[in-house]
Amino acid sequence: MRPRGTTLLAALLGAALVLTGCGASPGGTGTAPATPSDGAAFPVTVRHAFGETTMPAPPQRVVALGMNDLAVAQAVGAPVVGAVRSSGDSGPVLPYLDPLPPEVLAIEPDGTLPLEQIAAFRPDLVLGVSAFQISDRAGYEALSRIAPTVTYAEGLYTSSMQDDARQIGRALGRGDAVETLIAEADRRIAETRDRLPGLAGRTYLYGQARGEILPMVVGEQNQSTVFLRSLGLEVPASFRDAPASDALAPGTVGVSYEEVGRLSEADLLLMTFAGAGDRARFEGDELVRRVRAVRQGTYTPVTLDQAIALQAPNVVSVGWLLDGLQPALEKVATS
Numbered sequence: 001m002r003p004r005g006t007t008l009l010a011a012l013l014g015a016a017l018v019l020t021g022c023g024a025s026p027g028g029t030g031t032a033p034a035t036p037s038d039g040a041a042f043p044v045t046v047r048h049a050f051g052e053t054t055m056p057a058p059p060q061r062v063v064a065l066g067m068n069d070l071a072v073a074q075a076v077g078a079p080v081v082g083a084v085r086s087s088g089d090s091g092p093v094l095p096y097l098d099p100l101p102p103e104v105l106a107i108e109p110d111g112t113l114p115l116e117q118i119a120a121f122r123p124d125l126v127l128g129v130s131a132f133q134i135s136d137r138a139g140y141e142a143l144s145r146i147a148p149t150v151t152y153a154e155g156l157y158t159s160s161m162q163d164d165a166r167q168i169g170r171a172l173g174r175g176d177a178v179e180t181l182i183a184e185a186d187r188r189i190a191e192t193r194d195r196l197p198g199l200a201g202r203t204y205l206y207g208q209a210r211g212e213i214l215p216m217v218v219g220e221q222n223q224s225t226v227f228l229r230s231l232g233l234e235v236p237a238s239f240r241d242a243p244a245s246d247a248l249a250p251g252t253v254g255v256s257y258e259e260v261g262r263l264s265e266a267d268l269l270l271m272t273f274a275g276a277g278d279r280a281r282f283e284g285d286e287l288v289r290r291v292r293a294v295r296q297g298t299y300t301p302v303t304l305d306q307a308i309a310l311q312a313p314n315v316v317s318v319g320w321l322l323d324g325l326q327p328a329l330e331k332v333a334t335s
Contacts (some may be wrong), residue, residue: 013321048129048151050140051232055148058173059287063118063147064128066105066162068314071097072168073127074315076177082121084109088305093303096320104265115146123147125271128210130312130320132156133183148321157312165315166322175267178315185315189230192322204268205239209282211274212256214263218242218249227313236265262286268332269277269293270300270325272307298335300328 017071045054054276063082066080070083073166074097084107092105107114110126118126126149128134134143134151141147150171159167162182169196171176191319193199206224207216217224218239234240239262242253255262263269271289273279279301282288293299302310306324322329 002256008182010116021327042173044067044168044170044173046150046167046313047153048167049154050137050151052170053148053150054142055101055125055171055173057124058225059123059171061125061262062172063122063126065118065121065128065133067094067109067308068164068312069127069168070131070210071314072165073172074098074100074176074182075181076169076172076174078172078174080104081207082118082123085173086305086308088308089213090305091304093106094317096309096317113142115142119146125150125171127168127171128152129164129171130157131315134264134275143260161223161313161315161318165299181315185318188322192329193231193330196231196329196333199329201232201265202219203236203265204228204233204270204332205263205266207255207272208307209271209273209278211278214255214257214260214282215248215252217251218253222251223313224311225251227310233268233332236260238262238265257285259289260291262287264290264292266293268300268328270302270310271330272302272304298328298332300325 009210013232015191042058043054043056044051047260060079062073062078063075064080065084067084067086070080073080081104082103086094086104087109088095092102101144107117111133124147126147128140128143128149128151131151134149134156140149140151140203150167153167157164162206164187165178166175169175172178205218206228207214216239218235219225220235220240239253248254261268269312271282273282281302288294291299302324308320309321310325311319
């Protein structure tokens with residue numbers, strides 16, 4: 001397992017959450033096939049990046065390989081018998097979900113495919129819609145030899161969070177319950193946007209302090225960008241046009257401490273940290289102290305749990321995430 005201090009680097013910029021998401025906006029319907037209603041007759045066939053998977057009957061033993069798979073499955077009452085542990089500050093349980101016993105939250109979020117462990121859960125469905133461990137057809141086929149496996153529709157995090165939820169709902173045969181989750185997430189986004197009209201047209205930057213580099217997640221199609229844009233916020237123009245570094249994840253621009261003045265282009269600055277030393281260095285840097293958002297009080301450090309949810313939001317986490325970001329959003333909207 002990666003040391004927890006470096007897990008977010010993997011989540012933000014490495015194999016865990018390398019986002020190359022599509023441009024679907026929150027609430028978009030995409031091109032997914034019709035969602036079967038709860039109680040729909042099985043078998044159900046789900047199309048995904050590696051072909052088709054047919055569920056002959058409602059699953060009774062579900063393994064959720066991705067955190068968003070777990071969030072949606074648990075929220076609709078699916079029988080989850082095995083799941084990935086959270087790597088956030090709050091411990092193995094996602095902070096916006098009910099606790100699960102350690103024998104269920106037993107899969108380490110270290111990027112490997114623990115095939116023997118998964119098989120030991122005796123699943124009749126493996127959910128991998130948000131599973132970074134499934135990186136190629138070989139991994140998918142290895143899982144399919146254990147149980148029917150449903151992955152992302154086209155690529156990891158290349159659909160909206162709404163359509164990812166629908167993919168999970170199709171596999172579980174709980175489409176109606178998933179649509180209820182989607183409606184509530186969309187309602188919370190719209191409510192925040194309507195309550196804080198001053199967010200419209202304001203700019204933000206979201207990134208991580210890590211050693212000598214400050215990777216900023218700015219790609220137009222990244223899910224965090226799509227989510228914050230749904231509130232009215234935009235990435236500063238110079239960052240939208242900046243070429244991404246080959247050394248970082250797609251849609252990510254690296255800023256050095258010598259260039260940190262560029263962060264003053266943002267009205268809101270959201271930062272997370274690879275380790276405690278990185279936060280101390282960032283906040284103690286003389287040039288950082290001159291950044292506009294720092295001087296004006298709209299610089300906001302986010303927790304590891306918030307960073308993971310912000311980088312790859314799901315329809316269950318939206319309300320919790322907006323509640324945590326509310327003070328920062330209100331300050332920017334009224335400043």
